[in-house]
Amino acid sequence: MKEVEAKKRIDKLTEEVNRHRYLYHVLDKPEISDGALDSLKKELEQLENQFPKLRRADSPTQRVSGQPLDKFVKIKHSDKVLSLADAFSRSDIEDWQERNENILKESIKNYYAELKLDGLTVILTYRDGIFWRGATRGDGVVGEDVTNNLKTIESIPLSLQTPQGKKLPPLLEVRGEVVMSTAVFNKLNKQQVKDKLPIFANPRNAAAGSIRQLNPKVAQSRRLDCLAFELISDLGQQTHQAVHHLLNELGFKTHAGSQLCQNLDQVEDFLNHWVERRKKLPYNTDGAVIVVNDIIQAKKLGHVGKAERWMLAYKFPAEQVTTKVLNIEIQIGRTGALTPVAILEPVAVAGTTVSRATLHNQDEIDRLDVRIGDTVIIQKAGDIIPDIVEALKKLRIGSEKKFIFPKKCPICQSSVERQATEVAYYCSNKKCYGQNLESIIHLVSKKGFNIEGLGDSIVKQFIDQGLVVSPVDIFSLKIGDLEPLEGFAHKKSQKLLVAINQAKNIALSNFIYALGIRHVGEETAIILARHYGSLAKFRQADLGDLQIIYDIGPEVANSIVMWLKENQKLLDGFLDSGIRVKNPDITSSVLSGQTFLFTGSLDIDRDLAKSLVRNFGGKVLAGVSSNLDYLVLGKNPGSKLAKAKNFPSIKIISEAEFLRLVNFKK
Numbered sequence: 291m292k293e294v295e296a297k298k299r300i301d302k303l304t305e306e307v308n309r310h311r312y313l314y315h316v317l318d319k320p321e322i323s324d325g326a327l328d329s330l331k332k333e334l335e336q337l338e339n340q341f342p343k344l345r346r347a348d349s350p351t352q353r354v355s356g357q358p359l360d361k362f363v364k365i366k367h368s369d370k371v372l373s374l375a376d377a378f379s380r381s382d383i384e385d386w387q388e389r390n391e392n393i394l395k396e397s398i399k400n401y402y403a404e405l406k407l408d409g410l411t412v413i414l415t416y417r418d419g420i421f422w423r424g425a426t427r428g429d430g431v432v433g434e435d436v437t438n439n440l441k442t443i444e445s446i447p448l449s450l451q452t453p454q455g456k457k458l459p460p461l462l463e464v465r466g467e468v469v470m471s472t473a474v475f476n477k478l479n480k481q482q483v484k485d486k487l488p489i490f491a492n493p494r495n496a497a498a499g500s501i502r503q504l505n506p507k508v509a510q511s512r513r514l515d516c517l518a519f520e521l522i523s524d525l526g527q528q529t530h531q532a533v534h535h536l537l538n539e540l541g542f543k544t545h546a547g548s549q550l551c552q553n554l555d556q557v558e559d560f561l562n563h564w565v566e567r568r569k570k571l572p573y574n575t576d577g578a579v580i581v582v583n584d585i586i587q588a589k590k591l592g593h594v595g596k597a598e599r600w601m602l603a604y605k606f607p608a609e610q611v612t613t614k615v616l617n618i619e620i621q622i623g624r625t626g627a628l629t630p631v632a633i634l635e636p637v638a639v640a641g642t643t644v645s646r647a648t649l650h651n652q653d654e655i656d657r658l659d660v661r662i663g664d665t666v667i668i669q670k671a672g673d674i675i676p677d678i679v680e681a682l683k684k685l686r687i688g689s690e691k692k693f694i695f696p697k698k699c700p701i702c703q704s705s706v707e708r709q710a711t712e713v714a715y716y717c718s719n720k721k722c723y724g725q726n727l728e729s730i731i732h733l734v735s736k737k738g739f740n741i742e743g744l745g746d747s748i749v750k751q752f753i754d755q756g757l758v759v760s761p762v763d764i765f766s767l768k769i770g771d772l773e774p775l776e777g778f779a780h781k782k783s784q785k786l787l788v789a790i791n792q793a794k795n796i797a798l799s800n801f802i803y804a805l806g807i808r809h810v811g812e813e814t815a816i817i818l819a820r821h822y823g824s825l826a827k828f829r830q831a832d833l834g835d836l837q838i839i840y841d842i843g844p845e846v847a848n849s850i851v852m853w854l855k856e857n858q859k860l861l862d863g864f865l866d867s868g869i870r871v872k873n874p875d876i877t878s879s880v881l882s883g884q885t886f887l888f889t890g891s892l893d894i895d896r897d898l899a900k901s902l903v904r905n906f907g908g909k910v911l912a913g914v915s916s917n918l919d920y921l922v923l924g925k926n927p928g929s930k931l932a933k934a935k936n937f938p939s940i941k942i943i944s945e946a947e948f949l950r951l952v953n954f955k956k
Contacts, residue, residue, distance in 0.1 A: 296341045300349075303334040307350045311444055312541055347420045348449035352441060362434035362502070365423070367413060368463060369522060371430045373596050374579065374603040380558060383580065386602050387554060389929045390582065390591055393599070402530040402583040403560040404548035406603055407517060408574040409469035410498045412440060414518075416462040419450045426501065430596065439501050442510035443468065445517070447541035454539070456525050463522040464542060470497040471572040474513050491643075493574050515573070518542035530581045530588070550583065565606050577605040592926040594891060599926070610669040610679060613637040615662055618649065618693045620700050622724030624732045625808045626717040628706060630655060630693065632666075632678060639670055647676040651713045652695045659683065663690035699724070711845065720856070727753055729806045733761045737812050738804030739793040743786050751775060762863035765790060797872050798825060801864075807853045809846045817842065818850075820904055825871045829854060829861060874904065881908030881951070885917055889931055890924030892945055894954075902952045914940070922948045 291299070307330050313319050331350060338345040345351070377383050391397055411427040424440035425433035440446055446466075452458055470478075475493040482489045490496035500512040518537045527533050534544050547564065551557045557580055568575045580602045582588045588600035617633040630649040637644055647668055649655050660666060660681045667679040695715065699706055704719035717725055730749050734741040741764070752758040757771050767790065772783035796804070799819035803812055810818070821839050822828040831854060836847035865871075886903045887910065888896060899922070900910045911918055914933040921934040921942045934940045943951075 291337075291340075293341060293344070296337055297344050300334065300337050300341070300344050300346070303330055303337070304346050304349050307331055307334060308348065308447070308449065311350060312447070348447075350448070352448065361504070362436060364428075364432050365425050365435050366432050367425065367428075367430075368415075371411065371413065371427045371433075371465070372593050372598050373430070374601050375597045377580075377602050377604045380554070383554060383557065383602065383604065390599060392929055392932050393926065394587055394590055396587075398582055398587060399584045400553070401551040401557055402534075402548065402581045403551050403557055404519065404534075404579050404581070405545050405564060405568065405571075405575045406577045406579045407467045407469050407545070408492075408494045408576045409467040410494070410501055412436070412466055412468050412501070412516070414440065414446065414464045414466060416450055416458075416464070418460060419452070419458050419462075421446065421448045422461075434502070436501050438506040439503060439509035440468075440516070442506050443514050443516050445515050445543040449541075451539060451541045453525070453536055456536075456539075459523050459525075461523070462540075464518050464537065464540075465520040465522065466516045466518040466542070468497050468501055468514055468516050469493065469573045470500070470512065470514055472574065473572065478512065516543065517545055519544065519579075528585055529583045530585065531583055551580075561604060561606075568606065575606075577603055579603055592891070594926060594928055595896070607669075610667050611637050611639045612665055612667055612682065613644075615660060615664045615666055615678075618655075618660075618662055620696060622699065622701055622717060622722060622728060624725060624728035624806045626720070626722060626725045627714045628696070628699070628717065629714075630695070632660065634666075634668070634676075637668070639668060639676070644668060644670075644676045647678050649678065652715065653713045655693055655695075661686075661690040661692050701725075723753070726759075730758065730761050730764065732806045733804045734764065734793075735804075738800055739764075739796055740800070741786075741793045742789045743782075744789070748786075760860065760863065762860065762867050765794060765864075765867040765869065794868050795870050795872065798822075798828070798874055801825065801869075801871050802828065805853070805857075808849045810850065814842070814846065816904075817909075819874050820909065824873050825861070829858065881906040884908045884919045885911050886920045886922060886948075887911050887914065887918055887930060887934075888922045888924065890927035892922075892924040894945070894949075899948070902954060906952050920948070 307327065310320070310322060310327050310330075313321055334349065335351050338349065338351055375386070377386060387398060413425045413427070413433065414421065415423045415425075421437075421441065423435060424437045424446075425435055427433055441448065450458060450462065470493040472493055475490065475496050478496060479489045490499065496512070497514055500509050500514055503509050519534075521527065521533045521536055521540075525536055527536055531550050534548055537544050549556075549560050551560055561578055564575075564578065582591060582600040591599035593599055614635040615632050616635055619631050619633055621629045621631050623629060630651070632647045632649055634645050634647060649658075649660065658678060658681055660678060663686075664681045664683075665685045666681050669677055669679050695706075697706060698704060699717040699719060699722055701724035702717065702719050702722040704717055704722060706715045707718050708715045719725070727750060730753070731746050733739060734744045734749065744764075749758070752764075752767075755775065757767065758764055767787065769780075769783050769787060772778045772786065773780060797819070799812075799816045802810065802818050803815035817839060818828060818831075822831065831850060833847050833851055836842050836850060837844060842850075881903060884907075886908055888899055892899055903910050914921070914930050914937070916937055916939065918934070918937070918940050921930060921940055923931065923942060923944055931942070934942055
């Protein structure tokens, strides 16, 4: 065959194979058998091997091309890939609509509702209509170039169709979700077991792991799919519904169940329709995305922080399954609280295997009437934390045992006590092993001393070996203490001691948090550090002073005073061991006593803005109230602006005015 004839045949075969790919993998309407399609592909491949210069960039033979990579290249996205705020109820959706309509000053015209597939978001870029580059979402700003792996997915077109009456821009960008069907996932895991390899936790993890294979042949073997949901490039679309129509015309697969909804009642009907039917879908879905359909309105809404305002992710009710309670055990926390934990017969729920669930306290056990041996319904609250919903009492056979809360600590055998104002029981022994272990783990955690390399198991090892009795002992360890321990060579010992020494310089807020005072979390620690300004002053805190601090209530104040009364020697020990507590960096008192709140998207980092307030003696509030002095407006301010207008005393200023207040230059 001559080259001219070969070119015509290659062009015809390329276009015909791509057409049948679209019919089969996108429309699910094959016109010819798999054998016939394979025959066309084989002829095309033979001609391309004979005339390699005639091979087209969109040839189906290029879906697996090139050698395996050594690593993935990082690439910056043309536009940030933002996340979505979550909703769990009709009232959450109504609140979202109200906030948006307050910003728009008009009613939202309608919505477009689509299922939220549980997969890996990818960004597909086409140059002159040909697939040029594909990337993972990454952190939303920078992703990884996984072009070769995405080429193996048959539902991603290598060349675009041109919609009627449209002209494709030189660069066109589409976002989609790479998914693995449950059937393929189950088959893959069976093969993993045969090959004595680790099984995948769920289809999403399997899909993500497949896309991040350095060898595209592995990705191809996983039979992935991709459904497009967003068109970033401008083709004249005026609604999100039109976006989906354009994606189909360009050659992409979208979910056929998406629906235009005129109001929230229709949105609710859509959600109710899919809450059960979704289980029959070939892919996992954990919810739906509700989109402001009108693109002009969507652009006006923009985003706030890391989330789009014009889109909302509705989470379907948590998946529920049944399992048996094998036992109920007690865990000791850093404050001495005894927490009952149900040990479960392992069961898969919402994509992961669950074998434990917290029962919180004795009141919760009584409310549920959970017994050892019971069959229970469990769910993942918010699809994250295992939670027991109900004990199925009608399935009891008489051998189930009521759990009796211990009168003594199971770790140290000391008596347990319950305060009148609390539901939890506490170990009365302040030197209890369990309490001590958890308090030291808390002390060295990231928000505390942040000692790199000092994990939970090593802390336990130190305590078990008698090297650490008090938290202060961490800072007195020597090379000779560590080297004899199992797993500690000279180099590892030295590295850990360097990390401990570096941690001796600590900010006051981190130090207060590290102490593990009951009811004092990260934010409260920052408030206390800013108020007192030094460890010396904090050590002398009394009830009268604490209770005038914003956000410090009587219970928290009492807890702090009691802790300080009992632990002055511990604080002396920290200082004697070389701990240097850095006072808050208040560079000026120009904002002393003034309170601030930020709303909207700021040009400077929001954490930096909060630090500026604190450094100049001011405070940052969590919400609008009569205690607020300044509301600082960023771009696209939220509902806080409307609320602030109800308080004449609140000064509403721009970001530029705020920066002038603190004399900050960008």
